[in-house]
Amino acid sequence: MSNKNEQAIAAMNNGELEKAVTLLYEAVEENPKDPIAYTNIGNLLAQAGEVKQAVAYFEKAIDLDETQGTAYYGAGNAFFELEQYKDAADMYQNAIQQGLDQSDVHFMIGQCFVMQDALRLALPFFQRAVELNEGDTEARFQYALCLAQEGAVEEALPQFERVVEEDPEHADAWFNLGVSYAYQEDITKAMNCFDKALAIQPDHLLAGNGKKQMEQAMNNNN
Template sequence: MSKLEQGIQFMQEGKWEDAAKLLTEAIQEEPKNPIGYVNFANLLDVLGEYERAVSFYKKALELDDKLATAYYGLGTICYEQEQYDDAKRMFEKAMSCGLQSGDVYFMLGFTYVQLDNDRLALPYLQRAMELNEQDAEAAFQYGLCLARLNHVKEAKPVFEKVIELDETHADALYNLGVVYAFEENGEKALELFKKAVKQQPDHFLAGNGIRLLEQEQ
């Protein structure tokens, strides 16, 4: 196992100091290998050292301007710092350079959500859900985007899928309850709102939904 591979393994195990030592040595031994810089930038990002991480991602791109993972890393930092236009550009660049993972589709879609453009977010969130079939959060955000665009009928099976993946997902339980309320099935809506509150006692919207429906009974 190379120092680069060992450093990545230490990162996965949360051994940050060991990872930093080996990744630094890997860069020193192969200063023209952009992968070393990307992985060291990933480490810095995890540790919250964003400015240093950006410099290492940029160094990687100086060596290989088609390195999709470096653009993705820069995108996540821009997103974390609420620089959504820059994040969008970086994620799009990562995709144009060949990155087609569910994560990049999710992040680009969610960036569009932050930019208040659900219409453009929708296809990316849908693709993220398709690529990460077991990812409850990807499915939930897709369902939520559908609902905001008034595609309530289409959102219903998506929220049901989220609950199949994670029966404790309070927001999915609440939003599915809203769908049933929209369909004028108050009994089912009330049941789902109560389940949401059971999972998250301070869920204000679900609690409010319960009060409104119980007043109607």
């Protein structure tokens, strides 16, 4: 990595974006075949909200060096923001093939499939994200959600339990844990989970509805 690339990254981290831009454009002028400089410009543009422009720089970096995993990942993020989920998933897959086999990348591929209503395809990517990073609570929640929506409630339940253990303020996880208990006809535990979701988020309509259904079930059992 050239010195100007390193200086630019330091400037980006310090919030000195104009300085970073100047340094990166200088790096490109000095070495027009430096894929890292193009990748960094792409990241900077994406950070500044210039997402379409960012894609062009990521693609230039990839043209110069097809092994640039971080350029594929940056392009994936840009396409995701542009709601081009198929293109995003392709870029993330390329990033993995170039050695960026990380939890975040698998998580984002899962999200691409979720956005395309293809939960069955999303499931293994969320599972892999959790395997690569046991502490990624949001990946675990999405994995549990996919399991539940695909009908594997028994497998989903312990995952939701772990999510609320790690993040006790996760209202949606409490709600879905309640639904999982309701499927197992454990009304008391389901009610408790819906109450916890509502304590965190009083306007959680689904949890409110779930609680009403559990109250009706309890009345019917009496």
